[in-house]
Structure formats: structure tokens, C-alpha cells
Amino acid sequence: MTNASNTPTEQISVWLSKFGAALERGNLASAVEMFAEESYWRDLVSFTWNIKTLEGQESIQAMLHTTLPEIKPHSWRIKGQATSENGVTAGWFTFETATSKGQGHIRLRAGKCWTLLTTMTELKGFEEKKGATRILGTQHGVFRDRQSWLERKTREEAELGYKTQPYCVIIGGGQGGIGLAARLKRLEVPTLIIERNNRPGDSWRKRYKSLCLHDPVWYDHLPYLPFPDHWPVFSPKDKIGDWLEMYVKVMELNYWHSTECQDAQYDEMAQEWMVTVGRAGQTIVLRPKHLVLATGMSGMPNVPEIPGADSFKGVQHHSSQHAGPDDYAGKKCVVLGANNSAHDICAALWEHGADVTMIQRSSTHVVKSDSLMELALGPLYSESAVQAGITTEIADLLFASLPYKIMHAFHIPIYRQIASRDADFYERLQKAGFLLDFGDDGSGLFMKYLRRGSGYYIDVGASELIADGRIKLHSGVTINQIRENAVVLTDGTVLPADLIVYATGYGSMNGWAARLISQEVADKVGKCWGLGSGTTKDPGPWEGELRNMWKPTRQPALWFHGGNLHQSRHYSQFLSLQIKARMEELSTPVYGLGEVHHLS
């Protein structure tokens, strides 16, 4: 199909121009023929007004058949130089649809498309005001009764939620809600964040005191305002808290702190939400057109019900309530769980002189932070990536360009390399009785995160404490019963305890819909997160994308936003564009709205 002597750039250019022409002619057969038999088209909003991966020619054809008449794509143009490696020719491009501009990435094998990514970057006529189009800030000339920026801002803040209604309400003012609100602000969508804590950043500040981000700084930038270049690789929790608080201020986000959402009901007639919140002793009903739950993957604690828990004389709390080790020097501490928080909490308790026991119920994936940074994240998110010209935007798009269906195949060799490089480490850990895994298929940490949002520890020190017995370990068991001053394990072991920490994770985000809206809506929407991979805690059928995240759900005008800082940053772009399009009453026909296969 293409001349083998063509440069990679020519190959991509030719492919794009033929593909664009076929689409403009409405010749689906020709267009679809340009894809390989194994092929993936991942679309972030541009074609589907959804977040959707089409897998194989047939599903690509079906999507095009439905969307093409309205989407009217055109102007496919290569951007920069394409590259060729191991038989894969890859390149960047831009394109337009009837209502939007976009950019994308393509990989060809033997002249045919293997992976295609299309992403919406802006809505025509509703572009963000930045660079040359930024606002002036002052109004030159003279105007009777001119109001200052502060006066306008103060009035708008006082009126929002009372005299005027936000178009969008975001429940949850953590990193997710904040980044999304910043994007909506730039798109001029009136938005209000509701947060129960006193200050932006408190959702970080209130965690156990030794917490530092487990992801490195290059992965963690918020939209628009990157961290300065001295920012630590792993942000301490209070420092990231301060950054978020600052961000809310300088991005001029409307943020109601100390405000609790009590109830949210969708008014079908008015096509708007009634969101009841408690603020400063007052009950206020907000009437936004859209409601975003940005309550966090780690927002809804799982606390197991264990017989006898009521009789416990010591302190017991979920890991999200655990402030740190300071009160427990010399005390007997039992931590139930063996994921990130459990390890961090155990290590901090040990560092402060507690007697610590970890109860590992099932196997955990452990990877040393250094190895993870170097081998898994380094190529896209690291100082050397920055030096190689891989900006945050490029890294995010490259990451997004890999379809979930085949992502594990790229990860398995990386984790094999890690297993070999750190073989001694893993051996020591297993000798201590630690139940280790690398995921059902050996694909490691990030796939576990996508599939189930749990099941791993990024080792920053605790594993050595476990390996040499300074943190005591009981594995393959759980707590069967709690007594006044002890826990009893399923194997009959009795462990005296002054403190029990339930590092037992969090429930699905649609639990928040159940709590704030209704069980009916939670069930209508179904489980959030997970790919339907058929691996542990991620039952099939295959979904191809994370369930319900950043895209339309079965409940009109209800959206779920969350994930780590990378995901919040990147996907907030697409969620904000979807909401802006609706505010401007653009046509937004959703292709392939997800089926509900699981309730939670």
C-alpha cells in the first residue's frame, strides 16, 4: 500500500491524507480497509462524545457509520516528524471535526493502522483564552462607576449559589475536583466546588503524617501551572496540600470549603440537579445543570465488620483516619491490610518505636520505588524524558495512545525485568512469609491500578522491615474476632493490641452516588473503574475503558471524575470539554454508552 522507501513522515502523511479523503467521501469501506486486522481506535470525545476504544475493523466501521454524518472530520495533518522502530511507524497529527479541533497519534504496521488515538483539544468558537487571546485585566478608557477586579470577584462569589446558579457543581475539592474546576474556569463554565474539609489540600493533610506522593513530580503536575523545577520528586502530603490551596486561589476557583453535600436529586422536568448542601449552619439548595462526583477513588472507606469490634478497649480506625505514629511508641499495633497505606503506616509506627504487626490477607504486588521510576515511568515521566523533549502533554498523549486491550503486553516485560533486577529483594520478602504477586498475568502495578485500584505497595522502605522481621507479619489470614485488648486471627493466633488500623481500602465510587443521590441511581450507573479484564477483582465482560470515568453515564448529567494526579490532569480536559459543549448547546451524540454489568 505504501512504498517501503518512503520516509516514516511520508508514510504517515500519505495514510492521513488517504484516510481523510475516504472519510470525506463517506467511503467507510476504504477507510476501514486502512486499519490492520488487529487494530484499535481510541477516541477521547472527538468522534464519540465518549471515551471509547473501538477494537477491530468491524467496530471501527460501526462507529464511523453512526458518527460520520454529524462529526464531519477533515484537515488531517501530520505534526512534526514521524519515527520508525521495530516495524512500527508512529507519528502525531492534528485534525478537525464540525465542532472541534483535535490532535492524535497513529502507529502503522506494514502500512496499515495498528493504533489510532483521536483527542479533542478545543471547541471551535469556545477556545480557552490564553497566550495572545488572554484577557487584558484592566479596561483601558474611562467608565462611570467602574468596578475593580476585586469588587467584581467579591460580588460574584457572594452571589454564586444564592442569586446565581453554577452550571456545574463538583462534589469533592481534592486534586481531581480542583483540576477539573480550573479547566472549566478557563472554558468559562460557571462552576462551584463543594468540599467538606476546611481548606483545599486537607484531603492530603489529614492523611498519616509520613505520607509522600508515591508518584514522581513529572507525573503529578496540575493543568496549566506546572510545579517549579526544584519541586521534590515525591511531594510530602502537606506540601502538596499547600500547592492545592494556592492553586484554588490563583486560578480563582469557586470553592465552598467546610460544606457538606447532603443530598442530590435530578429534576427530570427542569433537567437540572437539586443539590442540598450544608454551609455555615445554613441549608442551601443548588440547581446546577451538571453534577460531578470527584469524591475520590480513596473517598469511601471499606471497614470490615468484625465480631467483637465494639468491645475493643484500644484505638481502632480506618487507615484514612490514621494521623500518624506519635501516640503509639511502645504500643502494640495491628494493621490489617498489606497495600500502600498499610505498609506506610506500619513503617512509620515502627520508626516511632511501636510494636507492629501486619496482617496480610491475600497476596500483594510489591515494587521498589527506584525500579518503578526507572523502568516503568521513566520513559515518559522523568527528568530525562523532559530533557528529551517529552513534555507533560506529549507524555499524557503517548500514554493514552496505547489501548487498554494490549497495555498489559507492554508491561509484562518491564515487570519481568524488575523481578530479575530485584530478585534478592523479592526472595528475602517471601522468606519472611510475604505473599507476593505481580498481577494475575504478571503485568504489574499500573494494570492492577486500572483493573481494581488496589493490590500493591510501592516500596520506599517498609519491605525491608518485613523481610527482617522488625515488622511482624501474619499472612494468608485475617482477623476473625476482636477482644478487649487483642485480635484473634483466622488461624487462631491471638495478638495483643492497643491499636487496630483497618488499611482495608475503599469502595467503588458509585457508593457515593448511593449515599448522596440514591441506591437506584447508583445501580443505574453501576460500578465505577476497572476494565472488565476478568482478573481478580475486575470481573468481565471486557469494557475496553474504565467504567463510568470522565464520560457520560446512564444517569443524565451525572459524571465521575477521579484517579491519580496524571489521570485527573489528563482526563479533566475531556470531561471539561464535554460539559462545555453541553453548556453551549452543541450537539453531543454519545456513541457506545457503557452497559452496566456490575452494581459495585
Place this chain on the structure above:
Amino acid sequence: MTNASNTPTEQISVWLSKFGAALERGNLASAVEMFAEESYWRDLVSFTWNIKTLEGQESIQAMLHTTLPEIKPHSWRIKGQATSENGVTAGWFTFETATSKGQGHIRLRAGKCWTLLTTMTELKGFEEKKGATRILGTQHGVFRDRQSWLERKTREEAELGYKTQPYCVIIGGGQGGIGLAARLKRLEVPTLIIERNNRPGDSWRKRYKSLCLHDPVWYDHLPYLPFPDHWPVFSPKDKIGDWLEMYVKVMELNYWHSTECQDAQYDEMAQEWMVTVGRAGQTIVLRPKHLVLATGMSGMPNVPEIPGADSFKGVQHHSSQHAGPDDYAGKKCVVLGANNSAHDICAALWEHGADVTMIQRSSTHVVKSDSLMELALGPLYSESAVQAGITTEIADLLFASLPYKIMHAFHIPIYRQIASRDADFYERLQKAGFLLDFGDDGSGLFMKYLRRGSGYYIDVGASELIADGRIKLHSGVTINQIRENAVVLTDGTVLPADLIVYATGYGSMNGWAARLISQEVADKVGKCWGLGSGTTKDPGPWEGELRNMWKPTRQPALWFHGGNLHQSRHYSQFLSLQIKARMEELSTPVYGLGEVHHLS
């Protein structure tokens, strides 16, 4: 000397390598011969441990003769591609000295150096930790009694000034002190800012409410953390206040707000300052090695003494105390002065329904904001400059590369163009009696700013109000006497008045030395700012650089920092390196310490 067929890059490369070789051989005659008869070498700290322009071969030779043995420059290397235009070949380069790394800019004419800029970028062995060398943020491993970031920070803040002493104290926590403190923080110089206001940014917030920056956003970035790309062209004062407050927080600066410096004395024996401050009802004596006055060009109000002022029944205050127009609708307001603040205050009063009269004592330079942005600042600080690859750093260095001695010659044609483009505007203004000038030599706004720090208005609307008489104007007069309800002008005119605003400018920064230290030290140091140009309010002799700014003064360990946001950003780099070098006890022989010709 050079082959005319050489490319610009080759010409610069050859010049640099010959020059470097001559310096390494200590052959001053050969080195100096490479400069044109009219030539300038501007050195920012690298050679002179001073901010110094050497003018002509003789003074270049004298400087090299003194500095070369210790400075030991080497490794002169071109950076990027040189350019050639109108007979001037220009390029960038890097170089090293015994203790530092630097970068510079050079212009050749007919193969000889016309202008040379050398700037220090870092001290070897004391580089800022950034990018690949940034801190980890957490400590991997396990450590008994580990302290969290917050605990360490809280303890350090509690101890600084009490149990531990800052190496440097900065009086004044406005944009200047803040930017400098950020640089010192990155250089790990323990620094404490003393600020009398309650919050960082209050020095902006407390100004008249209509105030927006007169300089555009591209000119105003602080070090390390640029404004995001939607930031308004002209920041409203409260918005810049919020940014500064955020900056202090996220850059982790030690900032004592609500603290007044009462006295500062240099202890010659101990070679340190005793700085007495009042904080939270306590008197505290700090003992820093260095003291920086960052009290602002606009920190020390000039209030004229006018007979009868005591008897005035209305409100009278200096422009720095004027909050805004809200209380003066329908009132008779007299504003003495005709510079930026006077115009802004008059316009806001008129906009809010006051009866406004401006008293213009002497001629003022006026330039429309649009024209100034487009013709004067645009080439270096604008969106199109950004698009052309002129980063803030490049713009700052290019700006710095032009010696003050010849700068006016570059500005005169720009202002001639402005005068012609806005001829109608200027004619209308003069018809209304406004006394207009373009500086003694027609070199316009920025030269006035450098020479005297005053004498201009960047028109954002008020001039039209003056031109059409909505703001009444009395020019060429001043207030001779004040009565209970009126002012009497020198021409006998009596103006009824409810409000008098003294928009009469600010005194020299060494007035702060007089107030905080002693008149003796203020006189020892002499006048700050100004070039000695022999123009109005800038008496000679010629200094070649701004007096006393960002460089050693005649008072050991006393420094002056200030200027607009551009200058504060750029020169804080050189002041911070000078202080860091002293902290590390590097040899810092100062070449050409300024003579004192004027006391204020």
C-alpha cells in the same frame, strides 16, 4: 581580522576563542585590542563581583589587569547560532571563571567587540538543586523517629530568629524581597523577610483600588514560577497580591508579616547586623550577616510641607495612602502631581462622580499603553516574542546586554515613532494645557525611569479626561497654601477642596537607611538609583550603572534591592549569588566600588 566570508557563528566563535586564549595567556594588550574604540563590557558579577560597565578599551584593560589573576576565565563557547544585521554580528556564549559559570552576549562590528555582556549564572559546587538534582522529598528506607516535612518546617520556622539566626535579613516583603528570598532559598541561604503588613501582597492590595500593573504580564514573571498562560496582560493589584501570597507559601519562604523593623546597626567586630524588630508585641534582635533593604522605590513617600495644611478640614493624604474613589462622589478633589498615580487616582475619582482637579507642577512624559507595549516592550516582552522563542531569560539578558551609556540612542527613534503615531492625541492633550515632554533628550519612558524613577504616565484612559476637560487641569503651578476648605495655587487661583491627594512621589531608597540605620550610613552609601546622566533629577557625574542597586555599597553587608518586576526578577539573580558567595566564604574582590557624589 576575520574573514568576511565567515558565517556570523564562525565570526563569534573565532572571536571568543581568540579572546579566551589571550586572557589565559594573560596577554591584556591582545585581549583589549579585540574591542572596538567605542566599546562596552557590562559585567554582572562574573569578573568584578559588582555590577559594572567598563566603557572603552582603557577601562576594560584596567579591569582585566586587576581581576584576571583571581577570576581566571576560560572555556568561552558560543551557544546557538549567531546572527548578523546592519553590520552588527551578535551571539550568545557561555564561559567559566575559577569559581563560577556564566553566560553572555556579544556584538561585533567590523570584527571587533562593540558590546560584551558577562553574567554569573551559578557558583561551582553551589548550584541550585533543580531538574535532575532536585531533592527527593522523602527519604527512602526506615529511620527511627523520622520527622515529616511539616514537622521539620514547623520546627525550623519556630527557631529561626530565636534559636537560629538567618544569614540574610530582607526588610520589605513586596515583590522585590519575595523574589530575592526565593533565589536565596534555592541557594540554601537561610533568609528571613521582615514585612510590616499583615499578608504578603498587601503592599499592592493597599494601593488605590483601580490600580492594575502598568507593565504587561510577560515583563512581570517572578523567578522560577511563571504566570500561567491565561494570566491577564495587566494584573489587577489584588490579583498580583494573591499571587505573591501564594508564592511565599509554595516557595517556603520565611516571612515575618506584621513585623516592623525598628533599628539596624552593624556590629563591626562581629561583622554582623543587629536588626531590632517588633513582632507580636515582642522586641526581637536578629543577627544576620547581611541586610537587604527591599523597601521599594515606592516605599518612602514625599509629602510636601505646605503652609496651612494643618488647618485643612477635609481629607488629605499621600497617594500611597489613597484607597480609592468610593467616599468622594460629588466631592471636590485636588490631586497634586501628574505622574502615573496622579492620573490613575484622578480617573478613578472622575469615574465615581467626583469633581477632580489635577495640579501639574512640571512637564510629564505621557505614552499610550498600547503604543508602549507594541513599540517599546513588544520586541522582548510580548506574546509574539514568546512565539518567536524569546523566553523571559533571553529577554532579560538581551535587555541587559545594552549598555546604559548608549541605551537612550535606541529609545529615541521608538519615541519619535510613538510621537508621530499618536500625534493627534498629544495635540489634544497639549491644547488642554498639559505640559508634555519625552525626556530631556527625547528618549522617553524607560530612560526617565532609570534616571529619576519618575516623570511619566502610561496612559490607560485619564489623558482623554484631561484633554476634554472632564478632569480639570492647572499646570505650571503648585499649591502655595492650604485653607480650611480650599487650596491656593501659586498663580493665586483658589480651588475649593474636600480632598487633597499628594501624588508627589517617593524619596531615594537611602532614606530608608537613614530611618532604619543612621543618617551617617545613609550618607556613607549615598543616593540610590539614577545613572548620573546629567538630565533632570539625575545629576552627574556619569555612573554607568544604577547607583547602589543590587551590588556592594560603601556600607559593608548592606544591599539595596528593588525596581519593577522585571528588574527585581533579573537582578535578584546577581544579588543572591553575591550573598551566597559570601556565605560560602569564597573570595569576592569587588572591582570599582561606586563613588558617592550625592547624598540623596
